[in-house]
Amino acid sequence: MIMSRIQAAPDEAESNLTDRLLAGLPADAVLTDPDVTASYAHDMASFCPSGAPSVVVLPRTVEQVQHVMRIATELRVPVVPQGARTGLSGAANASDGCIVLSLTRMDRILEINPVDRIAVVEPGVVNAALSRAVNEHGLYYPPDPSSWEMCTIGGNIGTASGGLCCVKYGVTAEYVLGLDVVLADGRLLSTGRRTAKGVAGYDLTRLFVGSEGSLGIVVRAVLALKPQPPQQLVLAAEFPSATAACDAVCRIMAQGHVPSLLELMDRTTVKAVNDYAHMGLPETTEALLLAAFDTPDPAPDLAALGALCEAAGATQVVPADDAAESEMLLQARRLSLVALEAVKGTTMIDDVCVPRSRLGEMLDGVERIAEKYQLTIGVCAHAGDGNTHPTVCFDAQDPDESRRARESFDEIMALGLRLGGTITGEHGVGVLKKEWLAREIGPVGLEMQRAIKQTFDPLGILNPGKLF
Template sequence: MGDLVERLAQGLGEGAVAVDPDVTAAYAHDMAGFCEAGRPAVVVFPETVEQVRHVLRTATDLRVPVVPQGARTGLSGGANAVDGCILLSMTRMNRILEIDPVNRIAVVEPGVVNAELSRAAAGHGLAYPPDPSSWESCTIGGNIGTGAGGLCCVKYGTTSEYVLGLDVVLADGRLLTTGRRTAKGVAGYDLTRLLVGSEGTLAVVVRAVLALRPAPPPQLVLAAEFRSTDEACAAVCEVMAKGYTPSLMELMDSTTVRAVNEMARMGLPESTRALLLVAFDGPDQRREVAEVAALCDAAGASGVVPAEDRAESDLLLQARRLSLPAMERLGTTMIDDVAVPRSRLAEMLTGVAAIAERQRLTIGMVAHAGDGNTHPVVIFDAGDAEETARARGSFDEIMALGLELGGTVTGEHGVGLLKREWLARELGPVGLELQRQIKAVFDPLGILNPGKTL
């Protein structure tokens, strides 16, 4: 321990190495409250690429595990400490190095907060579309690590579609540059795409080249109330089948609506079983909103309310962003992240409701309905061992249901600790073995975020 701390301090700035137990404990876990966390040896806060390389070289020499971290807003335990590890916090590497309006790219360090990049891009008439619900606090490095999505994925896609190139530090301290700054590029294997979503198990991101888009007009949002989730999902399918491309299509069930009202006094309609939010940001947004309102009526909506202006639209979007914090006030939460084909969305929601009834638990449901990514939130009393066991059982049932419906166990939150067993089931033995071989090429000693994903 003493040798480790001394060697780390030799290559890092003053105040960049923390060993106080209260500090290390505070950094030992992300927001996945159900996942275990080990006891780290030290937390380090590098500010330069060379300092990150020093940390990795030291870790390799001493055979010490390294757990890279961003803002620790993750929901799968991917940033949780393992015993005796170095916690490598990247939050001080938080500079926007370049915004290029001609080539429509941004070059950033991993500690840049998502919303800060969005605001900086907006100053040039550009936008960085991936917008996780935690966008005001989550970092670009963490977004890259999990392949994060957000509310606007249905039109604009996820993080992986915006990462053009990366500078990463390998486990032995070598610096690797992948990808490009150009709009096109197919030279060699696509290591950039491989690294996006790898959750810090292959390398540590120290710089990213990101694609930007022209900033769209403000969104106009439609809220539609339904008496059942089946009707709401039928409306989702009809909107997509008719060829519309909304910038957002989100679903909140009655449990979620009540929780948001209780937390923020939003005045959302609590009589509804499913509240569907649909937004458009194109030049014909008012026409599209009106046409989708008619489709929702035809699908059985009990009420359809188009927002009159940006202020009303922003209020509805804020309600959706508050969904998870609001449900966390109801008890301990286990947040699932199962994505299914849009055509199977109704089956997923109906199946989760049946699981909740069978397990005698409250399970709130929010979903990026436009791309089939559901977030069932299991609410339970962590002090009740029997109820905790039922919560764990419901989580596993939800995972199994998602795979049965042709889906995936994670659409944007990552695997981390929470879903390792289920990743193995989804990949199958051949896929799992190939992924382990790739891990061994990048990290032969197995020191990078050990115990996560595989």
């Protein structure tokens, strides 16, 4: 600590800030070494500016978070809350001179209750840790973003994350029953409930979900759980075109099926995964559809779904033999983004969600955009939700390719909006898409959103520069 202060040669204001923070935090919870604080500068999004934090704080208690916010309010210092920084929109990026408020040390699971089917957790609990802990009680916490082994529940709440489970089980928002939130001025607000139902007053809980730390600091969450379903059984179907695969998705949903996942990988993604992990996926396919059911007897549903795929033109329909083969297929899907990143070294991952009836048009359009900009754009998609992740692969050292990547990324969002979709299905707005938020929600929407921000954070110290 002493060395870092000497190295940092902090000016008076910064030193004052650190001293004030240390008055309510243990020394090991206040990091000022610039080499260390720099490692808290940004999340995993490309093309998002980030600054150098003044200080990183790692509180362990609600009172410590309140202390940080009181000091921040008094000194008018911006606060950037962070979880595991696995986000894909720059929502956790530091700004110059800010306090980075990392919630990773508040990682206790406080309660798991099988009768009430709830868990009470601190924000720093890792998604996978919660999933495993509730499994031991025969329970299931569905939200499963690709980063589930690293990302935190607090981060999931901040960005309203999704995952593969959403087509059947919905997104993070649907599992948040109540929150404790430290407000900008350090006061503690409790929202929601620990009951199955409750409608007392405005739904402030839901307002905080997806608010990217811009309205308050979530320090505790009551989460709804489901009974653990049977292990899902996966079916893979190969299609001669992305359009045919999307047609199959529409048929499946129109027929009333409730798959536990319905994922699409296009040719580019399949090839990238094979190159990266030697998975032996069928490279002759133009689009691979993965579907699963987690019902007690999935065979009849899988057979019916397979028949619908064939009716839509599938050239191969292969149900997994067992849980291990199912898991292997899911692993391939989960590796998609990493594998696409390996193609050219850098990616921009879009997150456009369209009505699923427009999915075919979306994929068609992305292919045309890839041709226009002469880029490799792989698409993996939570197809059952219409939530696509067109992933632009580019060489960040090549300025022209970088420019084309950024332009194609934006054009993909414009396409999504034209198709009645949204610019973000589950990754959030952050820094990356803030110009696009206004385009999606319009001037009245933007004005009301800004008014809410002003209501909760009149000084504008909570994660400034994000969302708007």
